[in-house]
Amino acid sequence: MQLVAGTLGKVWFLIAFTVIFWFFVDRTAKGHKLVIRRIAGFDALDEAIGRCTEMGRPVHYTFGVGELDANVLASFDVLGYVSGQCARMDTDIIITNALGEVQMMTEEIVRSAYVHAGKPDAYKADNVRFVSSVQTAYMSAILGIFQRERPGANLMLGPFFAESMMLAEAGQQIGAIQVGGTGRTIQVPFFIAACDYTLIGDELFVAGAYIGRKPLQVGAVYAQDFGKWLTLLLIVAGTILATSGNNFVTDLMKK
Amino acid sequence: MKILRSSVPIWLGVFGGSIVLLAMFIKIPVHVGLWSKWFLEWRVILASFALTLGAGNLLRIHANRIRMKREAWMYSYVTIVALIGYTVLGILFKRTHPVYSFIFDNAYSPLSATVFSINAFYISSACYRAFRARNGHAAVLLLSGVIVMLGSVGIGYAIWPGFNTMTQWIMNYPNSAAMRGMNIGAALGIIGVSLRVIFGLERGHLGGE
Incomplete structure (x- = not known):
């Protein structure tokens, strides 16, 4: 060998x-x-969901148009937690996907989270949406959702490309509380400029440990x-x- | 059923991840190397099938939107007609057909370019908010941002040639150092997630909290 x-x-x-x-x-x-230091981006998730509950608005969650990689796997941990919290607080969550394989896994994660929260009937299949694998169509679809359904929180965690700037700024313009995080460091400055909380570098990859405390x-x-x-x-x-x-x-x- | 939903995906991750990782570092026997190639090819094939399922999800959601007359439901007709029509056109007449190319060049491309061009305005408004000198850190950001902008355009050089040198220094030293630090952190994070998948510790993708 x-x-x-x-x-x-x-x-x-x-x-x-x-x-x-x-x-x-x-x-x-x-x-x-073993103790993990506080990460403001993860601590803000409950605040964002609570705000949506108070305002009667949905939470929007998306992964970006990048491929199914470690960013998406780490983001799944956050999605499971956020979906569970939304189920408990009777707040809608809208998830938009650019990849077919991520769509399938997302449906399963969100459905499981609702089941674990004891509210399987509250799960809305129409809120887990495949929008497009083409970047511009994906951005247009989400901008439409922002204008029509006006989410109170916009969570963008995953492998983002140029869509990061547009989505973060559009979310800011509708007054959504925003958490952005990606391992693609070239996109981090855009999130810092437009989001309320940003997960920088390897922070996204500790999601499972930080949120789940496993x-x-x-x-x-x-x-x-x-x-x-x-x-x-x-x-x-x-x-x-x-x-x-x-x-x-x-x-x-x-x- | 529980085995299919939890244990099998974990063991597939352990097996597939280990084979692909080994193939990157070790000259393994040809048949094991082929497994690695197959795993990567299967991923592409699965992604293609999943795209079809994604398109099915898109059709279902827009059909529901029309049926329930939700807000802006009429645009869902446009989505459905475009999705089905263009797919049928591509299957029946291939991608080289003039009508297929005409629609791509004269509808899709301009629309796509238009959406992308909006980014310029979003960047401007984000810069305006980010560059407001509310505290010391924001003031440093504003100062370095202005210097880099002036050093990157001709008018900056015309005002003072030193902007160019300062821009190069900012980009080559503080900027590169920070970006490399973040890259190393992100790379270690990716290795950490990958090892958790290979050792069967990462289960977020299997559903649940």
């Missing part, structure tokens, strides 16, 4: 990350309590933080060594 050329550094990093990952998952499984997932989040320290260590060590003429770290990551 041979390694693919140019992947040695990545393999070592992945092995180290996996070891740390299992170390913390094991710790949480044994009952050690111990095993909290352990995984600790591993992510240690991964950051490991990366920082490599950057600092690589910089110092390279400055002193030793390219060990640089070569290791290139191999």
